[in-house]
Amino acid sequence: MLKKFDLKAPLAVLAELSHRCPLSCAYCSNPVELIQKNKELETKDWLRVIDEAADMGIYQIHFSGGEPTARKDLEEMVEHAHKRKLYTNLITSAVLLTRERLEKLKNLGLEHVQVSFQDSESENANRIGNFKNGHEKKLEVAKWVRELGLPLTINAVMHRQNLHNLENMIKMAKDLDADRLEVANVQYYGWALKNRAAFMPTKDQLEKSMKIVEKARKDLKGILAIDYVLPDYYAKKPKACMGGWGRQFLNIDPEGNVLPCHAAQTLKFFKFDNVKDKSLSWIWENSEPFNKFRGTDWMPSPCKTCDRREIDWGGCRCQALALTGDVGAVDPTCEFSPLHEKIFGSATEESGQEAPEFIYRLISNKEVEPVKK
Amino acid sequence: MKERLLLKSETIPIIPDHVRFEFNEVRKEWVLLAPERALYPDPIATEVLKKCDGKVSIQLIGEDLAKKYKAPVEKIVEDVTKMLQDLADKGFLKEC
Numbered sequence: 492m493l494k495k496f497d498l499k500a501p502l503a504v505l506a507e508l509s510h511r512c513p514l515s516c517a518y519c520s521n522p523v524e525l526i527q528k529n530k531e532l533e534t535k536d537w538l539r540v541i542d543e544a545a546d547m548g549i550y551q552i553h554f555s556g557g558e559p560t561a562r563k564d565l566e567e568m569v570e571h572a573h574k575r576k577l578y579t580n581l582i583t584s585a586v587l588l589t590r591e592r593l594e595k596l597k598n599l600g601l602e603h604v605q606v607s608f609q610d611s612e613s614e615n616a617n618r619i620g621n622f623k624n625g626h627e628k629k630l631e632v633a634k635w636v637r638e639l640g641l642p643l644t645i646n647a648v649m650h651r652q653n654l655h656n657l658e659n660m661i662k663m664a665k666d667l668d669a670d671r672l673e674v675a676n677v678q679y680y681g682w683a684l685k686n687r688a689a690f691m692p693t694k695d696q697l698e699k700s701m702k703i704v705e706k707a708r709k710d711l712k713g714i715l716a717i718d719y720v721l722p723d724y725y726a727k728k729p730k731a732c733m734g735g736w737g738r739q740f741l742n743i744d745p746e747g748n749v750l751p752c753h754a755a756q757t758l759k760f761f762k763f764d765n766v767k768d769k770s771l772s773w774i775w776e777n778s779e780p781f782n783k784f785r786g787t788d789w790m791p792s793p794c795k796t797c798d799r800r801e802i803d804w805g806g807c808r809c810q811a812l813a814l815t816g817d818v819g820a821v822d823p824t825c826e827f828s829p830l831h832e833k834i835f836g837s838a839t840e841e842s843g844q845e846a847p848e849f850i851y852r853l854i855s856n857k858e859v860e861p862v863k864k
Numbered sequence: 865m866k867e868r869l870l871l872k873s874e875t876i877p878i879i880p881d882h883v884r885f886e887f888n889e890v891r892k893e894w895v896l897l898a899p900e901r902a903l904y905p906d907p908i909a910t911e912v913l914k915k916c917d918g919k920v921s922i923q924l925i926g927e928d929l930a931k932k933y934k935a936p937v938e939k940i941v942e943d944v945t946k947m948l949q950d951l952a953d954k955g956f957l958k959e960c
Contacts, residue, residue: 502902602882602884712868
């Protein structure tokens, strides 16, 4: 465990305002059991949490979800966060936004917008998000973002069924005058794990995509910044989950539970503390789930003595649990995990077979039929 | 169409509206806040960034620092340009 006096306040808070979302992407990383509207935190709770975050010295607040614009009180939260000098970021699917609302949010202090895209090609994009005309709407909103003088990040979720369009995605982001493009390879948490075989890219696709990104980074230097992270299933070293468990980030789910990362709901044995019962700073310092995997003392061998222990901080706990059944095990992404070959070998084999149909879902937690063309 | 901003010694740099360079009272540190990023400038970079107010050129910033630290102007201007170019490439700095 980190010693108290070493523990700094987190840098950012991810405020998942609602699990409601008009899209039903088959790779959704939100938990399989979504939180219903009647359980969502009230406005006053969120405003108090924003105060507590600012008092702790947290720098940034990311309004996310689900779809954060599904909350009618988003304006109040943005305004309050800005007043308290938090850097405000809206992470949105964009399809519910009007130009008037976006302009209002900007005037109240919104500083950055991230819009997700499912593909550069409308038909495939709308199939993946299972939302009619979603892609067209996203393009429109992205243009408004820039017209209003807000910086724009495009979040492109990439996988086996759209990686062939990566170059077009980059061009799309450039044409939209985005500042940044996140090439986000699907991560298999929450609902996404159900659809893993439909999304797992082939090795060949990945090698091509890395070359494309490398070239685009050179060609577009100073014009479009491109973030790209090698997907876990093809990596040999794990990534530091959220910059290390309980080190830089905290995540608040729609009903107020505070988690070290947005996927941690899958760690069912934890009792997460809630902002309705405890202050944010108390939770950051004392909450059991945060302290459980903080620092390096909890680590198994060979992590404990590994040179990278303070680089990757033991990787991802949710992945360790989901794939090995043991939350304290070596992240199987790591080549030193005894299960690395077995787990990732079989998963990447899936990419060589025909992609199965997507399993979509709705807020009601039921599986849904795909949108008819 | 946007083009890469290449800084020269006569460029007058300024921190754009969507980037905030400020002192955080709780943490007692200078920070550059940008979309989904927080950068912590070292004391020299902090001094440079304080001067990126849209009023003075990189040349003047360099001359000022050279005087203060009794160092060769040319070298300081070169170092400052390099540091600011890196920020400009990230979109955290523009010209006035």
